[in-house]
Amino acid sequence: MGDVTVTSSEGREKAVPPSVTAASRRVRRPRRPRLWFEILLIAVSYWTYSLIRNAVPEQKSEALRNADWIWRMEHHLGIAVEESVNHTVNSVTWLIVGMNYYYATLHFVVTLGVLVWLYRSHPGRYAATRLVLFATTAVALVGYYLYPLAPPRLMTGGDFIDTVVVHETWGSMASGDLKNMSNQYAAMPSMHIGWSLWCGLTIFALARLPWVRILGLLYPAATLVVIVSTANHFWLDAVGGMLCLAFGYVVAWTVYGALPHRLPRFPTGSTPENPENPAPRQSPDPRLDSPAEAQRPV
Template sequence: MGEPTEIQQIGAQRADTEHGGGSGAHPASSGDLPDGATRATQSRTAVLRTRVRDQRRSPARPRIWFELALIGISYWIYSIVRNAVPEQEAVAQKHARWIWDLEHTFGITVERSINHAMDGVGWLITGMNYYYATLHFIVTIGVLVWLYRRHPGRYVAARTVLFVTTAIALVGFYFFPLAPPRLMTDGGFIDTVKTHGTWGSMASGPAAHVSNQYAAMPSMHIGWSMWCGLAIFFLARRTWVRLLGLLYPAATLLVIVSTANHFWMDAVGGVLCLLVGFLTARWLYHSWVYRLPQVPARETADEPITVPEQWSEPAVSTARR
């Protein structure tokens, strides 16, 4: 018996479609397929998207020469911008009085009492002056080097936090000039650097004429020390080192108040800048800084995969047979 006519027609249409035949199927399929240039463009776009996604999930460690140049240029720009801000003494004094009155409202105006108490202990306040002048840079650079060497997968994100924090601080320096307590008119604070003849502030002594004396809000001594302390606390292995990480910003807070370089509220401003830095890094890398892999994925992928020697022996003997 022969097949019905409808079944024969359907079978013929299927055969034409499979072999690329038919008057309507072939032009439609050729129109849908991209040409070679389009394929190459789509391929490059896909590769770029993959690289960006991988970089955000597991940032690669930058080359040391690039990183040194970036940090050096960034700090140079930071110094120029910070010290190029016009010194508006009248406005800075007005802001200092406003901060002082605000702290009175909250009942936290103990800076002057601490300043006077610490000034009475010569060796202690002298040490604080040198602490203020040196550790701010030494510890920050040391933590950067430590992250680069021991936690390369987290380094770029952590450095981003520091850069964003500092950039926001520059905005604060420009739009909110603030006289530090030691320069506050009728504030009754003691400039411990001048009193004890030490060097502990770029805005005191011979360096005062080249430094912006009213860049006090927010406090980058607090912003940077908190950044260092949190990195040490979350990533260090030894308990006593982690405790030192927590003590470092606390000690810095005591120093900036004792030397009358900052109000309490300046420290709050530094913490807020740091918070924005962490949130920015969280948005960029889709993860909190300290949850990123310790080593970039591409570095671990390049490591050779080794297996026990006995695993390969049966395969070799079988191949010889």
């Protein structure tokens, strides 16, 4: 088969080697994920993410100045209600304690649960959807480095309540005895929002049952209420998380040529009944089923 030709901006035709177009097709073709590789990849990726996030210098003075600026900006926009929400929810002990545990656990549990569900039920879409999550997290690391930000509970000029400290609940790596193990001044963007919105949109796009799809959308909404009520983030931190997720979808679309939910549910050649073993490939031209014919130039 001859080279593929493309026309340059000057009108001249250039030959594109078949190996280049074939490589592009191979990258975009959904494949069945391998369990051992995915477990290793997720473990190494999260370890690397934590290492880099916590290695970002804790620029306390700059982070506090940025927090003051965010707080003034939200007052200017008329959306500075975080302090009122924080105090109101904190007055209901059972509710704020539940939110503290929500903040500490569901961030990981639900995200891993969605990855497992994708792996089992949507293997053809798994790699692209995972890429969205990884690209979202990677660009968030850039935000932590370029824009250190103190969470509301650490602001010097505010009257926010650190609900984990007050109620002595477990799980916050940024409060109490565990605060030295995590960078406390990496609040922008909020990956609680980035990850929960990734989960919610994935569930909404791929789940079949209407009530499951609704729950998918309620999850990031509930997470937004939690991060504000516990004084871990400003509203604008959530906007930063959404922008990071949008970047993740652009990366996946660029690599795969489509949004993840538009890809086939099962990899090419596999079947829902037996996704591990590919079905015999059917050639569009019956002559190519013959070895002699397959070697002829097309």
